Amino acid sequence: MSEKTLIMVSSITGNTLMVAQAIHSAYPNSTLMSTEDALKHPSAIESAQQILIGFWCDKGGLPPALAETLPRIHDKTLGIFCTMGGDPESERARAWFKRECSVIVGTDRNNVLKETFLCQGKIDPALIEKMKQLPGYKETPETRARRERASTHPDERDLQEAVRTFASFF
Numbered sequence: 001m002s003e004k005t006l007i008m009v010s011s012i013t014g015n016t017l018m019v020a021q022a023i024h025s026a027y028p029n030s031t032l033m034s035t036e037d038a039l040k041h042p043s044a045i046e047s048a049q050q051i052l053i054g055f056w057c058d059k060g061g062l063p064p065a066l067a068e069t070l071p072r073i074h075d076k077t078l079g080i081f082c083t084m085g086g087d088p089e090s091e092r093a094r095a096w097f098k099r100e101c102s103v104i105v106g107t108d109r110n111n112v113l114k115e116t117f118l119c120q121g122k123i124d125p126a127l128i129e130k131m132k133q134l135p136g137y138k139e140t141p142e143t144r145a146r147r148e149r150a151s152t153h154p155d156e157r158d159l160q161e162a163v164r165t166f167a168s169f170f
Contacts, residue, residue, distance in 0.1 A: 005030040005169050006048035008038050010055045010063040015083040015121030015154055020054045022159035023081075027170040035065040042072055050077045050114075050169050053104055056121065057084040062100060074109035079166050083121030085150045093118065117165040120153035 007030050011017035024032040030052075031044065038044055045051065051073060055066050080101050086093050097118045105111045128147065131137055154162075 004049035007032045007052045010035045010066045013124045016054045016056045018154055019162045026163040035069055045072045052079040054081045076111050078111050078113050079115040081117040085123035088118045088120050115165050117162050119158040120150050122151050
């Protein structure tokens with residue numbers, strides 16, 4: 001069944017791509033491609049029976065290329081994974097991820113969500129610099145500590161957990 005599994009990923013800093021590559025390495029009969037390439041080659045989406053969709057938190061929403069692919073994703077079994085700079089164990093992060101998963105699955109495209117995985121990822125240094133330029137921004141020891149915790153992710157444990165989470169697809 002794995003030859004019919006597409007791993008489609010949106011990644012800017014490499015965090016989400018790292019997770020996607022770990023899954024693909026564990027299950028090499030899958031196909032790995034970026035959301036941008038999937039837009040250029042829609043037959044990859046159409047021919048897949050299952051799609052693992054990886055993305056990152058883009059200002060509280062979906063990355064634009066992923067959002068653009070959603071109308072093409074129908075009648076599929078889905079797995080969704082995401083990396084975020086924030087604490088993936090927080091109630092706020094879990095609620096956000098659940099909402100975004102609902103958007104990806106859709107209500108009228110006959111998709112079935114089988115598994116999900118959310119982990120922390122390094123925060124883009126350019127984003128940190130932009131935040132520092134915002135009026136009223138004040139770096140605290142807590143914000144610095146959060147960024148330092150995020151800087152080590154995704155780590156080997158995260159990657160192994162992602163591979164285990166999606167084992168049922170293969």
